[in-house]
Amino acid sequence: MDGRHRVLVAEDDSRLAGMLEVLLDSDGYAVEIARDGQRALHRGLTGAFDAIVLDRGLPAVDGLGVLRGLRGGGITTPVLILSALGTPPDRVDGLDAGAEDYLSKPFDVDELLARVRALIRRTSSVLPxxxxxxxxxxxxxxxxxxxxxxxxxxxxxxxxxxxxxxxxxxxxxxxxxxxxxxxxxxxxxxxxxxxxxxxxxxxxxxxxxxxxxxxxxxxxxx
Incomplete structure (x- = not known):
């Protein structure tokens, strides 16, 4: 491995996906993009990632379906949901489905990067x-x-x-x-x-x- 933490970004908006890829790459991560839920679920189940940034409104399989599929498959990779659905009930649904964190769109770039770092840091300390x-x-x-x-x-x-x-x-x-x-x-x-x-x-x-x-x-x- 090249020593960088690997992040899977599941986002169907090509412009936002590209922006996230550039941001995370500049913060030192190796980034892979999945543009629909079926691809995100497949890569989450078969790839080795340190964190997943997951949109809820994905085509083919929605974000919560992807998340439930990952957890049902025994994948414990920490997930940050990034979604325009930001009401308290929306957040509860995401966290109950197995996400570790939830951030609403539009978001602050520095906050997003800080939350990804916190997810990886917390997981690394829990699973030494x-x-x-x-x-x-x-x-x-x-x-x-x-x-x-x-x-x-x-x-x-x-x-x-x-x-x-x-x-x-x-x-x-x-x-x-x-x-x-x-x-x-x-x-x-x-x-x-x-x-x-x-x-x-x-x-x-x-x-x-x-x-x-x-x-x-x-x-x-x-």
Whole structure:
């Protein structure tokens, strides 16, 4: 990964989406735009994002439908709803659907950026480690601690790969997706296989399962 926090922006207004992309990019985020609810739900379920900025009035699937779909799929990525619907009942509906924050349009740019930073900061402090069967990963410290108490230091890329797999243990990741999410500076999908091999050599083959013809998913320590 390139070290930047990843933000998914779900907004169908092309002008506003472009403005949000520029603002968030200038604040240091890697930004992906989804222009309808179906795309937003798909990327939210399959991608690794640190925060989602979600419009309620999306085509195909509305924002609350996207949010319920994400939460129903076990995705805990923090969501900021950004909507022209700003009455107290509207806010209650959004928060009850699973959003962490709600900001009405029109909005102040500095406030939006501050709220995104707060979401990511709060989530990072709440989830300092990622559990997987047989151990846990301290992503910031790049350290795996097994249930028997033994500890292993990983490289940046090993830790990045294990974190992506462990945060979505039931998802099958294609090599192309892992290349995009973990090895953004590489163009050879073979680098994914290389680092899968490195992790298996340290923790055993069962840690990462091969799904033939598709890719990889999280396994368990044998």
């Amino acid at each position: 480690t990622v559990r997987f069967p047989g151990g846990r990963l301290d992503a910031a410290g790049r350290t795996v601690t097994l249930d028997d108490g033994s500890r292993t230091l990983l490289s940046d890329r090993e830790a990045g790969l294990l974190e992506v797999l462990a945060r979505r243990p039931h998802q099958v990741f294609s090599r192309a997706l892992l290349l995009d999410e973990v090895f953004a500076d590489a163009d050879d999908p073979g680098v994914v296989d290389t680092y899968v091999h490195h992790l298996r050599r340290k923790f055993g083959r069962s840690l990462i399962e091969t799904v033939r013809g598709v890719g990889y998913r999280m396994g368990a320590l044998s």
